[in-house]
Amino acid sequence: MAAATGAATGLEVRDLEVRYGGAVALAGIDLRVGPGEVVAVLGPSGSGKSTLLRAVAGLEPPTAGTVTWAGEDLRRVPPHLRRFGLMFQDHALFPHRDVAGNVAFGLRVQGLPSAEVRARTEAGLAAVGLAGFGARSVRELSGGEQQRVALARALAPEPRLLMLDEPLGALDRALREHLVDELRALFARRERAVLLVTHDHEEAFALADRVVVLHAGRVEQDDDASTVWSRPASAFVARFLGYNVTTAFGTRVAVRPDGLVWSAAPGPAGPDTVAVTVADRTFRRDHFRLRVATAAGETLDVAVRDAGSPAAPTPGTPGTLTLVPGAAVALT
């Protein structure tokens, strides 16, 4: 991982602050993205994700802090000279240009000769699986195809940093899974730095090597993806990832969404079990969710993969929740 070394490579954001009027949208943000690295900034709506992308792109002036690439301060470098590509969430395609016209846009802005513009446009479309689509109107494309055109447009000028705002955002489930594979292959092909933002933790974990969790304009956790998932650093991160945060097991713990087994029988009392009464239940595709009350009066919402009995318990049923080994993380 180039970003972990002391050498100045790739993107480095230091102590970044952005204010809108008096309101602080981002504060004290440190972030690095090395060449070949895919970093996801994950946070709820309003946490500052778009502001961060805009500040890195040069579209939003920071009120404090620095944005550098390979050690060069970009303060006075305008957006179009940063060699960063930005793909917006809503694609923002030009509706009156055809597919090729959209992809070629950034290349024309760079003033490349038209033969090269044509060649690079075709190569870009081929890279996203849209070879031969150049003359189509973007208005007649499906959502997934538009997404690919937007991606080809962002990639065509060969940006050293590719920034993506909710790249899988509006796509349906099947298309998302397909695009995840394609994006990962595309990211892996070159030593390009990739910074994506999303509110969807599945999207972040599916695409990124490293995940930076943003909360109210500050970094809450910055770790490799598997560490964020297995060891959330705070109750906020744990809840955001769908963990149940509870004191029902003695200390304050975060329990993975699939980390509890329900049993209707009163289980043996122990540190890994807690007696509960079912308050409510909802069916999901491959599991059910229970809202349960503990003897201590705490309410827990838990995802339960049924261990045996096909029927979910009805409200009022007493039972036991048992912790799956390794599914709980102690919070400090």
Ligand code: ADP
């Ligand atoms: P996210 O992308 O995570 O939803 P944003 O970066 O859009 O978050 O917003 C972060 C905070 O800054 C929010 O409180 C939002 O209301 C505020 N904000 C964003 N853009 C502007 C703006 N142009 N003017 C004033 N406040 C803004």
